[in-house]
Ligand SMILES: Nc1ncnc2c1ncn2[C@@H]1O[C@H](COP(=O)(O)OP(=O)(O)O)[C@@H](O)[C@H]1O
């Protein structure tokens with residue numbers, strides 16, 4: 001069950017590396033601020049001092065798939081408790097650069113790690129007490145999914161920045177990650193807004209802001 005506080009709004013941004021999501025989060029933040037909302041901007045892995053330390057390990061150190069999945073969820077647990085739940089309780093719009101859909105796409109589909117184990121970890125980390133007003137699984141109400149063929153993403157990233165551990169993976173890995181996002185979107189179509197990220201920066205921004213207007217623009 002998707003759950004948020006009555007007024008807090010949890011939105012995530014996803015896609016393969018180089019799809020362009022980071023280029024548009026600030027525009028969404030500005031849109032919500034212009035509509036009178038307080039915005040918390042954060043990211044995964046990361047978002048707290050502890051989770052940022054784990055991010056450094058995750059993005060640069062080789063490790064087996066189980067260690068990678070456990071560290072992702074350890075970072076997420078701290079982030080949920082220290083940042084996400086408090087922001088939603090305040091009624092903020094919480095914009096998160098990646099969340100658990102990335103774990104299913106990268107560790108599950110990309111690495112081939114057991115999806116059932118990921119679902120179990122997701123329950124442990126994101127389940128909210130039944131007796132609380134936010135009972136159910138904490139997850140984004142909406143995920144902006146920047147969908148782009150891996151070959152185009154690789155061309156955009158070439159020379160743009162020093163690749164980390166994930167960005168150094170070859171194209172077949174990103175094909176699997178992309179298929180993971182497509183599968184997640186097919187399973188929960190109401191939670192995903194697919195953005196055609198192959199268009200120009202300006203056209204992609206228009207798609208994203210049009211979606212904001214359609215969903216949250218009405219008084
Ligand atoms: N629509 C686009 N067209 C062309 N280049 C883009 C577009 N969107 C982003 N880029 C460029 O591609 C690179 C990756 O974008 P970025 O937003 O960092 O992706 P992500 O956060 O999804 O990894 C950057 O150099 C960015 O300027």
Ligand SMILES: Cc1cn([C@H]2C[C@H](O)[C@@H](COP(=O)(O)OP(=O)(O)O)O2)c(=O)[nH]c1=O
Pocket residue numbers: 017018022043044045059072097098099100102103104106107164166167
């Ligand atoms: C949140 C998350 C990220 N990742 C990976 C995807 C990205 O390659 C990397 C960091 O994400 P991101 O912050 O999007 O990288 P950048 O800012 O360099 O574009 O972590 C996972 O593999 N699993 C996860 O659960």
